[in-house]
Amino acid sequence: MKSFSSIEWKSSAKNSWEMFKKGCGNIMPTLSKLSKAFLLPIALLPIAGVFLGVGSAIASNSVDGTFGYFLGSLLNKMGDVCFGNLPVLFCISVALAYTKDSGIAAITAVVGFLVMNGMQAALLHTQQLNIDTTNLWVQTSIDENGKAVWEHFTSVVVDANGKGKINWADSSINLQNIMAWGIGSSEDNLRMVNSNFELIDGAGSVYYSLLWINKIPNGLITSNIGVNSLNTGVFAGIFVGAIAAKCYNKFHQTQLPSAISFFSGTKLVPIVTFVAVIPLSFIFMFIWPYVGMGLAAFGQASGKLPGGLDSFIYEVAERSLVPFGLHHVFYAPLWWTNAGGSIAEAFNKATPEQQAEFVKIWSANHSVLAETLLNGVSEGLKFQTIRNMISSDYPDLWKSMGDQTMAYSVIAKINVLNFTDLEALGLNIGRFQSGKFGFMLLGLPMAGLAMWLNVPKENRKEVMGIYFSAAFTCFLTGITEPIEYTFLFLAPWLFYGVHMPLAAISFLFAGLFKTHVSMTVSGGFIDYIVFGVIPYFGSKAMSAKSAFAILGVSAAMAPAYFFGFYFAVKYGNVMVPGRDGSTNVQLATKAEYKASKGLNVDGSKIEEGKSTKASAKDAVEEARIQKATKIIEFLGGEANIVDVDACASRLRLTVKDGSLVDKDGIISLGGATGALIRGTNVQVVYGGEQEAIKPRMIKILDEQRKSKK
Template sequence: MTKRFSFDFFQRVGRSMMAVVLILPLVSILMGLGGILLNPSVHEVLPFLGGHGYQVAGELMQRAGQAIFNNLPVLFAVAIAITWTGKGMAGFASLIAFFVMHTVIGALVDITGLNVNEQLLGSELGIETMQTGVFGGILIGFLTAYLYNRFHRVQLPEAISLFSGERLVPIIASFAAIGVAVAFYFVWPLIGLGILALGNFVATHTNPLIVGLYGGIEKLLIPFGLHHIYNTPLLFTEIGGSYTTLNDARVVGDQNVYIAQVIDRLRDASVAITGGTYIAGKFIPVMFGLPAAALAMFHVAKKSRQAKAKGLLIAAAVTAFLTGITEPLEFTFLFVAPVLYGVHVVLTGLAFGIANALGMNAGFAGGSGLIDFVLFNVLPNQSNAWILTIGLGLVFAVIYYFTFRLLIVRLNLKTPGREEEGEETRLYTKEETREKIGVKRNGAKEDESNPDSRAARILHALGGKENITRLDACITRLRVGVKDQERVDEGELKRLGASGVLRVSDGVQAVYGSNSSVIKEEIQDLIDG
């Protein structure tokens, strides 16, 4: 694989897309609370919520949340540009380019009277245009990021030096957006029809095998940080289906369609729920399977180490159960017992397939944990999928528990609490981690008031700043592109609190939990300084 399209490149693509995904919990809260206030079933129990003031508040919450979904393309454009470059000016330039692109597309359609499928026409930020969806936003985001990196240091002649450096980027991005618009004018009608046909095929040929494979592959890609590239088209584009709301707004993507249909069904019981076909099974392994696996790991831990394992496993299991953030728990066995992760992948695919076989439609906005499960499935109560989810979840909890317990014991897997005497524990509670990173090898305490002490040591373990080609962080992982893998001290990274280190091609991922983004910023300050 070439340097330009290395594994680190694709990790960065996924990381950039995740910037948008991470705002969806806000949408979940807004739309979920709004749905509760507007739900007639809730009014039967709490009649005062049917009052005018509460109804207005509910409507405002739902519309505010829906605004996020309606504007995902421009959010992708801006977030990708900023995340890829780390510069706000790139995001500003991307926003301008997005406006220019759609304005030019709309003008070309209007001037030429292009005969195009009506499903491809619509508006973006009030601009009548062809709807290129998140694909257009993603393209503009990456294009602007490239232009920023290419031109933000350019020095122009003295007479026009005012436009040198970063100020040149929005200008160049605008002209580039015109070129993209012209290209889209010619090619998007064909591409768009192809996407619509693919979406229609997916919607009409969905079966348990396909859905199960989708769920299993998504889980398989999580360790590599590539799952957002994989699932974005299904969740947020026409490939995952489309739906026109009662307010005549067109939403696309399996996740978005489900939420829009639940909202409409609260107003009109005749609305059929067809979204959430592919993601209905996700709650089962997340809310039930993984916590059961954590219980199994705790029960087979050595008595002398159960107390330490307990704190770690409970925290990780609760995080997965409540929020749907599974990485802290999944990484507890990925690095020490990959066979367990393989079983997890298979069971996840099985859960997705069974949910589809039972005709379940369920969904989430920000995460597949209890919060979204209640807000978008239990409280709206528009199908029996949530009841089936609980029933299947309990069955899978039993399967996860006994499968994990049997494999751990039979294969003598070194899950938390089963390490050999004298062997370093690879996962720590918060207190243990602080203790580990607060003591130097000679036993002398470090100055805990110095926030860069840990960052400096991690940077050194990564081979120093001259070995760093790219620095990123997601929810639980520090993602680093490196020039020379041999200069990375994996053991030292673990001594500094990493629960696992994954080397892939020209990149290193160190799992530091929820502190990863803070560590990344501290290291970035050291590099910039």
């Protein structure tokens, strides 16, 4: 038997490692584009969230029928409709991201999304049970112990098709006394049904059947742009968008035979996609009911971890992915699917103790509604009565799932259900969001102050602007990248060794205190006002502890971040901007500076008779073109560049050979706080300038490639 020598083992291990690195390098561009795709709908959410939060506050504090009520309802619905249609928005965004913003691909994605959901709707049906004189029971009353009293209903006839029908004329039971229906051989093995004899759950919502799968919970069925189908959250939209993009990239230039040439090119794309989504629809029908129930179980189980531990674990993973731009991929399921929890599941899985506590808290928080709804209802049926009211009258609220979606749904219907009500059921809404306020309001701004204080005194004035503007931006809007990327690429250990642990601790305490403050995308002061202060003072949506413990966590994070970064930068000898002796750290570009002095980019004087404003504009444009040209050179030239794209803060590039990229050369051009190379994927962090660089690079590359033809 042949054995490997140590050299052969090392060689084999080295080859395996190289193959692994190559595989990671190839998958990074795909994941990078996916992350970029997520940013498109995410960019819409801040304004939608503000409209929803402000609208809800106005409507809930206005009398029905008044101008304030209608204005608040209008604003609320404008924001709510965006969150209600996230799946199709993600579908379109993914198609755009993988096809260089093709409008044809976007339309095709919508077609594919409609087809996939239409197939499900055709095969989806409720479970209607057969009845006869031996299995129909009705609940007519509640005894003194709160136990349901069931009576055997014998007035049933069977029609020619073998279906049971009730013979009301022969009934000995007063129909007005019927409280619930059940089917079974005895009172002990009843299956609950509604008046149409459809199988229902404990909340009175019907179960569905799809293919061979029965008892699909009502929460897994929803209306996707008007089509009643599986509630797949954003997952199905992402897959359909990817298929639409693939079909577009492969077939949009296809020429068909002359007899059917009308369908060539872009007209062929939606036709191919129409067919391509058929197997995807069946795949979702086969597995999603099980996946959906599994995700719901995960969301419930993770919410039972003690002391904010679920929030802590979440932030360790989420913040670890920020440097790679993949954190959007990670938190999407937790924010917008039942992996992040479900209101329906919280009700259905509530223990008797939780039910009693919920009724007590809900009745106190909604006294007027409780007096109307629960008047004359026995104690044992109050929880079920409230649950039935929410599931039947407010289906969007009942079916909402995902940490952020639930938060926005509750804010939209705060007069029916609020955060403290759901807290009694063990649902800690905000556990994957609230922790960000702790380090975004004060933590990272104090880290910026600590880095600035490490700059020699003679240089502090020159670099004050970049530190303090970044700190104020972080505090006001929650945009952290200007500060994070200042130290991330200089000393990654600062990010993973100081920032990430402190951010996770911020989430730990936010989860521990059950701070239900939601956000749009980042946890800045604006979001805190909209989703914390206004819901608390406007409609008591949460407790004072929940609303203001955020400020306590922020106050604790401030010194932790300050001292952590101050000593880490000082004794770790991290050369933050200004500490290395350089003072040319400014937000203005070189071209803008020279133009203000009456000079062109090359230093020559602006021609007389030419307006200073026009010359300045020409100088800025010339500088941007020169910079884009240089970036192309440092990327290994036109032949080495496969794709140019951008997201909220980065220039995202795909190259043929990553070893040809001159990272230092790109950074030397100014404006970039760092660059990351992973295989064939290159990311350059700018923070805003990338939106000006991207179109100019694309234009220059097109010109260079045309000149070689």
